[in-house]
Amino acid sequence: MTVQQSKSRAKELIFLKKLLSIYGDLPRQRINTGIINKLYNELLGLITGELACDAGSLFVIDRETGSPVFTAVKGGDESLVGKKLEKGKGIVGKVADTGAGYLAKDASKDPVWMGEVSSGKGFATTDIMACPIKYGNDVIGVIEVLNKKKGMFNRQDMKRLLQLSPHISVFMKYLIDELEQQRFINMQTRLYELSMLLNSNLDTKAIVTNAIKAIVSLVHADVGSLLLVDKEKQELFFEVALGDSEKVLKEMRLKFGQGIAGWVAQQKKPLVVNDTSKDERFFKKADQKTGFVTKNILCVPVLSKGEVIGVIQAINKSDGLFTKRDLELLTSLADQVAIALENASLHEELKRTFLEVVESLAEAIEKRDPYTGGHTKRVVKYSLMIADQMGIEGDERDRLKMAALLHDVGKIGIDDSILRKPAILDDAEFEKMKEHPSIGADILGKIPQIKNIIPGILYHHEWYNGRGYPDGLSGQSLPLVARIISIADTYDAMTTDRPYRKALTPEFALAELKKFSGTQFDPAYVEAFVKAFEKQK
Numbered sequence: 001m002t003v004q005q006s007k008s009r010a011k012e013l014i015f016l017k018k019l020l021s022i023y024g025d026l027p028r029q030r031i032n033t034g035i036i037n038k039l040y041n042e043l044l045g046l047i048t049g050e051l052a053c054d055a056g057s058l059f060v061i062d063r064e065t066g067s068p069v070f071t072a073v074k075g076g077d078e079s080l081v082g083k084k085l086e087k088g089k090g091i092v093g094k095v096a097d098t099g100a101g102y103l104a105k106d107a108s109k110d111p112v113w114m115g116e117v118s119s120g121k122g123f124a125t126t127d128i129m130a131c132p133i134k135y136g137n138d139v140i141g142v143i144e145v146l147n148k149k150k151g152m153f154n155r156q157d158m159k160r161l162l163q164l165s166p167h168i169s170v171f172m173k174y175l176i177d178e179l180e181q182q183r184f185i186n187m188q189t190r191l192y193e194l195s196m197l198l199n200s201n202l203d204t205k206a207i208v209t210n211a212i213k214a215i216v217s218l219v220h221a222d223v224g225s226l227l228l229v230d231k232e233k234q235e236l237f238f239e240v241a242l243g244d245s246e247k248v249l250k251e252m253r254l255k256f257g258q259g260i261a262g263w264v265a266q267q268k269k270p271l272v273v274n275d276t277s278k279d280e281r282f283f284k285k286a287d288q289k290t291g292f293v294t295k296n297i298l299c300v301p302v303l304s305k306g307e308v309i310g311v312i313q314a315i316n317k318s319d320g321l322f323t324k325r326d327l328e329l330l331t332s333l334a335d336q337v338a339i340a341l342e343n344a345s346l347h348e349e350l351k352r353t354f355l356e357v358v359e360s361l362a363e364a365i366e367k368r369d370p371y372t373g374g375h376t377k378r379v380v381k382y383s384l385m386i387a388d389q390m391g392i393e394g395d396e397r398d399r400l401k402m403a404a405l406l407h408d409v410g411k412i413g414i415d416d417s418i419l420r421k422p423a424i425l426d427d428a429e430f431e432k433m434k435e436h437p438s439i440g441a442d443i444l445g446k447i448p449q450i451k452n453i454i455p456g457i458l459y460h461h462e463w464y465n466g467r468g469y470p471d472g473l474s475g476q477s478l479p480l481v482a483r484i485i486s487i488a489d490t491y492d493a494m495t496t497d498r499p500y501r502k503a504l505t506p507e508f509a510l511a512e513l514k515k516f517s518g519t520q521f522d523p524a525y526v527e528a529f530v531k532a533f534e535k536q537k
């Protein structure tokens with residue numbers, strides 16, 4: 001070993017020692033993106049110090065596209081971090097592609113140099129040296145250093161940087177893998193959250209809106225939308241449109257074949273358009289109307305049993321261009337959205353069918369009692385008037401409607417001689433009649449899906465003061481639905497003809513409700529009913 005060689009070896013060992021001190025006890029601590037960025041900066045600082053120069057940049061090569069990405073910048077424009085260079089362009093692109101180092105002693109005269117990107121604004125570049133960082137045969141990064149403090153970069157400097165590059169390579173590989181793993185974990189977490197969301201009990205609208213938000217963030221797009229198919233008209237309409245343009249977009253429809261979404265719907269194929277200005281299929285009117293600028297689009301069909309039911313669009317990739325990986329990811333997510341949409345429509349249909357069955361059942365029961373024709377329907381109507389006045393909505397309103405429809409279902413178990421008696425019932429008969437809420441609850445108790453409407457049926461003859469039947473419940477312990485049906489039921493009984501008396505007038509019936517407010521009825525709901533009635537007038 002010559003003196004020169006041993007000097008150089010000693011310097012290398014010193015560099016390695018410094019590099020190792022940057023690692024510190026890293027492997028034991030949890031590393032995050034912030035730490036990784038800091039480490040890249042320290043690494044670059046170490047290299048520029050080692051080569052005695054003013055500035056430099058560290059690039060990681062994007063595995064998918066081969067583009068060098070600014071990962072750390074020293075002495076220049078730090079806002080460049082995160083920006084991608086075009087593959088193969090400039091000194092850095094050339095070094096990344098060829099895997100060979102590059103020296104430019106006078107940058108301004110260099111044919112390969114693209115000054116504007118490598119140094120940033122307000123920085124005068126004199127000489128440049130760029131060196132590939134290889135891991136095995138792959139170039140995983142490029143180090144570019146600028147403006148040697150004394151003299152110019154020369155072959156000796158290049159040799160030195162190449163000598164250090166295996167150490168730099170191991171360090172960078174570690175950081176790249178860490179970051180990748182972290183991205184992978186993040187993506188898995190988000191995908192998991194998304195699949196939980198798609199299978200959740202929220203309403204369809206909330207599910208698809210949140211799903212589009214999650215999808216947009218997964219592919220790093222600025223905005224996104226879901227268009228659904230109007231089968232009859234062969235058109236697409238916006239079901240979800242993120243961003244400020246929602247209102248305008250919702251009024252817009254696209255024919256099959258029109259625009260990129262229309263093309264995707266017609267062809268049943270996904271599409272990436274990375275420059276909309278150069279694609280004839282792009283529908284300019286949407287941007288003209290909203291003032292939004294669509295630069296690039298990733299668009300995939302939502303397919304159910306081979307049929308297009310919708311289209312998902314991710315618009316404007318926030319970091320570069322949409323890739324094949326984004327396309328694959330979005331395609332697989334579209335399948336999940338399809339399942340969620342199918343489930344939702346199945347659920348809606350089931351609910352509708354069930355309600356229809358219940359309605360016809362209620363009607364069939366009513367036919368046995370000739371005096372109460374239309375009673376059920378009116379009790380439903382009055383109950384919902386109270387609900388709407390009180391702002392009761394969603395599931396609770398659905399439950400009330402169902403309970404009102406079925407409140408007298410137990411009359412099925414009451415003998416005709418009692419049910420159809422054209423006179424006032426005697427005590428024994430009345431006792432029998434009082435069993436109908438319990439009979440109804442028993443019958444419906446056998447259907448698990450509607451268990452939650454039973455309280456409304458069982459307690460619709462209870463009184464607010466506890467003097468009703470079957471259990472003598474009172475006040476707030478009485479289910480809300482039962483308190484409402486009780487008012488609706490009594491009002492209808494008073495305002496229809498009975499075998500033993502004529503119908504009473506609405507005014508009289510309302511006065512009676514008020515009179516028994518606080519004893520038989522919950523005052524708040526009587527008041528709501530009266531108000532709703534006045535409104536209708």
Ligand SMILES: [Fe+2]
Nearest residue numbers: 407408460461
């Ligand atoms: Fe009843």
Ligand SMILES: [Fe+2]
Nearest residue numbers: 375407408489
């Ligand atoms: Fe009734």
